[in-house]
Amino acid sequence: MAYWLMKSEPGVFGIDDLAKAERKTTHWDGVRNFQARNFMRDMRRGDRALFYHSNCDEPGVVGVVTIAKEAYPDHTAFDKDDPHFDSDSDPKKPRWYMVDVKLERKFRGTVTLATLRQHEQRALKGLTLLKRGNRLSITPVGAAHWKFILALAE
């Protein structure tokens, strides 16, 4: 089982939205970056991911989700009225994919980006999220980093 980190803007879709969703499950649409897409296609059912709030007052990790369904075509790319529409994605040969995620756990508080940065030279050295200029919405997380971040949430 692999570990991941998935970013979402709470103003658009935050962890509380996921908590309110039917079966606490949603499809993770709108990824329009090739590297992030490739990571998403590597996801397997049962993998787990950190839910990260970006572009907000308190950026950081707010909970854990599990991958409930492996990558399948992102239909929003075919919808002209969708903000993520991409005319280059052909339904016969989809360019973009999404997965389903299910909420496993919401942290009591936020493990903030500032807290993660306090450990970036030691326990969290090499965490992709903390690398300079990283903007990927989906990144892998190593087992040791995963364990450490969950411990920070206690």
Add this chain to the structure above:
DNA sequence: GCCAACGTTGGC
């Protein structure tokens, strides 16, 4: 294949 221009991300 190079690279300038442009759009987006996301922390601050």
Add this chain to the structure above:
DNA sequence: GCCAACGTTGGC
């Protein structure tokens, strides 16, 4: 709102 960093596009 600012701006650094990055990905993508398109002219050449």
